[in-house]
Amino acid sequence: MHIPLSRPDITQKEIDLVNEVLRSPFLALGPKMVEFEEAVASYVGRKFAVAVNSGTSGLHLLIKAYGIGEGDEVITTPFSFIASSNCILYERAKPVFVDVEPETGNIDPELIKEAITPRTKAILPVDAFGQPARLDAIRDIARRHGLVVIEDACEALGSEYKGHKAGSGIFADAAVFAFYPNKQITTGEGGMIVTDDEAVAKLCRSLRNQGRGEEGTWLVHERLGYNYRLDEMSAALGVAQMERIEEIISRRERVAKLYNERLSSIEGVKIPFVAPEVTRMSWFVYVIRVGFEEPSPQKQAAVRDHVMHRLKEAGIGCRPYFTPIHLQPFYRSQFGYREGDFPVAEMLGRTSIAIPFHNNLTLEEIDYVAGVLEKALKEC
Numbered sequence: 001m002h003i004p005l006s007r008p009d010i011t012q013k014e015i016d017l018v019n020e021v022l023r024s025p026f027l028a029l030g031p032k033m034v035e036f037e038e039a040v041a042s043y044v045g046r047k048f049a050v051a052v053n054s055g056t057s058g059l060h061l062l063i064k065a066y067g068i069g070e071g072d073e074v075i076t077t078p079f080s081f082i083a084s085s086n087c088i089l090y091e092r093a094k095p096v097f098v099d100v101e102p103e104t105g106n107i108d109p110e111l112i113k114e115a116i117t118p119r120t121k122a123i124l125p126v127d128a129f130g131q132p133a134r135l136d137a138i139r140d141i142a143r144r145h146g147l148v149v150i151e152d153a154c155e156a157l158g159s160e161y162k163g164h165k166a167g168s169g170i171f172a173d174a175a176v177f178a179f180y181p182n183k184q185i186t187t188g189e190g191g192m193i194v195t196d197d198e199a200v201a202k203l204c205r206s207l208r209n210q211g212r213g214e215e216g217t218w219l220v221h222e223r224l225g226y227n228y229r230l231d232e233m234s235a236a237l238g239v240a241q242m243e244r245i246e247e248i249i250s251r252r253e254r255v256a257k258l259y260n261e262r263l264s265s266i267e268g269v270k271i272p273f274v275a276p277e278v279t280r281m282s283w284f285v286y287v288i289r290v291g292f293e294e295p296s297p298q299k300q301a302a303v304r305d306h307v308m309h310r311l312k313e314a315g316i317g318c319r320p321y322f323t324p325i326h327l328q329p330f331y332r333s334q335f336g337y338r339e340g341d342f343p344v345a346e347m348l349g350r351t352s353i354a355i356p357f358h359n360n361l362t363l364e365e366i367d368y369v370a371g372v373l374e375k376a377l378k379e380c
Contacts (some may be wrong), residue, residue, distance in 0.1 A: 005318060005354065016240075043242065051208075055176050055178025060091075062087075068088070070091070075124070077107040079342075100344050124146040136172065150173065150374075153166040153175045173200075177191060187234035188237060207226060221300040242331075258361075286355055291380075297350055307377060316372060
């Protein structure tokens with residue numbers, strides 16, 4: 001049996017809308033992009049949405065839109081995909097890491113307080129694996145210190161924290177979603193900025209389009225910009241997927257529930273923890289922990305590596321989630337980070353594995369994954 005780590009859910013509706021675009025005169029900056037933006041803004045409860053070609057691009061544009069630049073600091077998490085920190089470096093600002101909570105893997109608000117300096121301009125929390133960070137606590141800290149909150153909700157479309165959707169204006173000044181093929185909805189490549197600030201939205205629209213003004217002439221560029229546009233075919237995919245968003249989230253909830261039931265009794269497996277404040281979990285990936293009971297970092301990693309080897313041998317897609325950003329080669333060489341700097345993030349990095357997860361995973365496939373996993377752990 002071969003079970004891939006992820007698989008997009010594409011129906012005839014998506015195919016029809018993409019074909020509709022291909023029969024139209026608009027392949028970029030057309031009506032489907034606007035329709036997609038309006039669908040996401042309405043769903044999240046924001047006034048404005050700006051489509052871009054990736055979540056990374058969206059985060060970069062927000063860093064720039066809020067005037068964060070050389071010498072400034074942005075407090076963020078080391079337990080994330082690398083884009084959440086790279087976007088800060090693009091503007092020559094400095095990502096300041098603080099450790100994460102052991103249960104959720106999200107940034108620890110108590111540690112944020114200790115990291116604030118006169119150079120701090122913003123906090124950039126990441127909703128790891130689709131679970132919102134403790135956004136109310138982060139918002140309160142930001143307000144007390146006059147800081148911007150940029151929520152990396154790239155993995156959390158549809159999740160809710162205390163009854164409010166991830167990316168909403170309740171907790172963050174602006175947020176970004178991403179639509180890579182393993183996300184809840186996909187546009188192939190793509191992202192979306194959401195905000196209630198019209199000036200920020202207008203600036204991001206200009207920046208994504210080579211610095212052109214919204215009402216300006218095509219070859220007149222008002223500022224330094226980028227080619228971060230989302231094409232119409234991708235936007236059409238997004239429109240169709242947003243029409244199915246509740247169905248998609250429900251399917252993923254079903255798969256996560258089946259995994260929880262099947263894996264909770266396997267010795268040596270820790271299933272994902274969802275905080276009680278998360279009133280709806282929109283599952284991005286399904287990440288388990290193995291080896292967490294081992295006494296040393298080396299043994300923890302050895303168990304994780306053995307389990308992954310057995311899964312791959314059996315045709316089961318898997319991946320470590322995440323290798324902490326501060327231990328990536330570039331960050332080690334650039335900033336001198338070492339093992340031990342952020343112990344909780346490092347423990348999670350040594351013990352976490354993403355196993356196959358997508359909308360249409362069958363009970364037979366889940367049982368197969370569980371069986372291989374149980375056998376592998378008994379060998380450790």
